[in-house]
Amino acid sequence: MNFRNYSVPYQINENYSKKAAYFSMEFAIHQPLKIYSGGLGFLSGSHLRSAYELRQNMVGIGILWKYGYYDQTRNQDQTLQPAWMEKNTSFLQDTDIKFQILIHDAPVWVKAYYLAPETFNTAPLFLLSTDMPENDYVSQTICHRLYDANVATKIAQFILLGIGGAKLMDEIGFNPDVYHLNEAHGISSAFYLLNKFRSVEKLKEHLVFTTHTPEEAGNEKHDLYLCHKMSYFCGLSIDEVRKLTGTEDDQFNHSLTALRFARKANGVSALHGVVSRDMWGKYPGICDIISITNAQNWKYWADKQLYGFKDSGNDFGFDDRKKYLKKRAFEIIADQTGKIFDPNVLTIVWARRFAGYKRADMLTYDMERFERLLSNIKHPVQIIWAGKPYPFDYPAIGTFNNLVHISKKYKNVAVLIGYELALSKRLKQAADIWLNNPRVPREASGTSGMTAAMNGAVNFSTDDGWIPEFVDHGNNGFVVPKADYDNMHTHEQDEYDLNKTYEILEDQILPLYYDNYDTWRQIMKNGMRDVRFQFDSNRMAHEYYELMYK
Template structure:
């Protein structure tokens, strides 16, 4: 096919007619395409799937990571080993498009590959790569590893996504009405557009919208402004011109702050996160309005359709049988990896997501006496599974992972798995009776894993953060640890409070309900399945992006 004067290869309705270019560092579209690390990718993948289902006039722009994020393997003692494997993707089409961008005042060739919408039923996705023989080795490495630890390489990746993605739109003649930045990694696009529109910032602002995912100011990417300038981040503008344009007067270029000043409108990814973001940025001048569009996940991709069918038919026998089968099948992975045989009739808790300090993977184990009593209970037996990938250079998170591996040697009903990607994620949600989520409030912007857990017959049990305040009705469709007086607690006190409440609710409410009142337990899970499909399905989210962001004047 020709990629000149490109059009999305399906026609949508008028409300979705605006041309949108959607920039993201990672897309979790389907298991075979390993170009994502965690929640940001899961979110953008579901967004592309819903854009396809709704026939929206949207294309994705990402980067083809040669080694992906990393492959999670094990050392001899079962602890985490970071490995890098070159990926091959025969299903991607070579567009034949090559062009140059400037990085470090040096021309770098970019080639473009294409994920056809029909391959995985997603909106069109263009992927950029610098891994071609025309480039020197350093330039080739720009697209080797997602979120490379080297600062200069990471800045180069941001330039590639932003400047490269914006230039690609000109190369193929798509000419977006809206440039949507999913996180601020691609804000360099704004400097390319500023040049394109004759140094007219208003022309940029008319077209730029921004989604922020980070609920802490310190978590937003900042880089030395002189390094960015040296790397050609600003498309030929001097540092003084950049300062005038962005209002940044210190030496740290804050990508999110600039995105909020250059965008016409922005959004947080849950109602709570929108509130947190507005409070966080209100002391800065020139910030665009920040709405809330709560993250969601694609039902067609994630949900177990048979569970939903049996729920709608009111056939509890078949619903129970299906859930038991899903658990049994997932436990084959547990046995294969760890040599532990789990029982599908036993209450199973799953904690699985990206390992990061604030997510507190090990929280339930911190009172070891209570944890041991839980694991050895005869009245209310439990099984617990952990899975997830720490950032490969996040040594505290890796230590948490390895600590759990070592701890699991003491319990035949505790397992820690590797290889947490889309396929294992779905299996873990099917394995779980209870999806445990205990981030430190209010540090989780959204946290969407519980949505897909509910779509597979697992009840959510969470601290009251991210999307949870919009969803959980305690004891009706899930379980929530009520907020403590966190403002007057230090971190240790907050952790102790949450741990105490976690055990109280688990031991006094959840386990007795599962073992002694199965009909009510099943109804709680079904209520969660129903409510998540109604409110947290990504077609709703994709529609709201057009309605509230793209079409907003």
């Protein structure tokens, strides 16, 4: 296949004829392609699947990470051991396209690989690599580890995605109408495009930006002089950069620059849109920030048989299928931990990226109540934890390891490793309760509960991210009622959420599951129904064209 004068290789739906290039640091498309860490990747993977289903004129641009994010293995005592294994991706095509970009004032060779649409049913995806013999060793390592801890390497990765991705579009002659940055990692593309379009006004016509981070501290900032030294600004002087981006101190703020260069931006839930407008509104020169709520690809994630039984009103088949899904997932638990879980017991799953504000271990803040919950004979429970902390986030790793040690005392508690797409799907099928308890309002969207609902799990969450748009308490899920969090200290917020979580669990959820299963089943079905259209990524991919690209 010739990649010069490239066009998307399927019939385009005329409603989506505008050419879009979608830049993301990570894509979680399918288990064999391990180039993602968490929610951002799950989102962009679903986005590309929906772009393919809707026949949109879109290509994805990412990086081919040689060692991925990391592989989750265990030490002798079962605690977390990050390992970096080389990944094999023989299903990718070598495009034979090579070109150079400047990093640290030196030319670095970039090679492009291609994921064809029919491989995993996605929009076409181009993946960039510097891991080639023409480069020196340091340049080769740019694409080794996703979110490398070394600051200079990380900036080089941003240059590879942004400048490399924009240059690739010129190399293949795709000429996008819209450059869509999924998070600000690729904003270096704007400096490349400034050389092409010759004005900020012209650049703005082509650039849109999605922000995922609801707190200012979480948005990447790097030393302006270091970025300049690393050729981030495509030949502009520091003074020109300051003038163009409105940077007043010596910190280059990637997200703020994206908001000043983009025609339009969006937050990833209704609540996050409000938080973002509030957070960035004090800065002059930023674009409009709207909301497009994240979603996940129903076709990929949902258990179709469960939906079949739901739609035909076959309760016996529905219950049997859910039990089977639990049983199958519990084989993974038995394999990893030597514990045999019971498919008839209410199973609580907490599984996602480990990060402080997500409070993975919240149920253990009160060990007395935790103990009571686990030893309840009338209303037994099983709890599963899984998820990947960032390999250098030592507090999060400490939380993970502490849960491992706690789990050793109980037959009905398991902590799993290897939380990637395949295990994620299995755990959603295993869950009766999908527990989500971030500190409000720190979760921009938090989409794992969507795919859980697509597999008959009932969401139980604090009222953050997408949850206010979805959960109708006691009807399709359960939610911790919001308190006046703004006027609470962190420990007060934690205490309030903990007490409410236990109250709802003990007084509402457990009695319903064990004493009134018909109502419980109806709550499961309501969740499955409500998530299907509103939170399927086809709706989201359509909204990006309607609200952002046009």
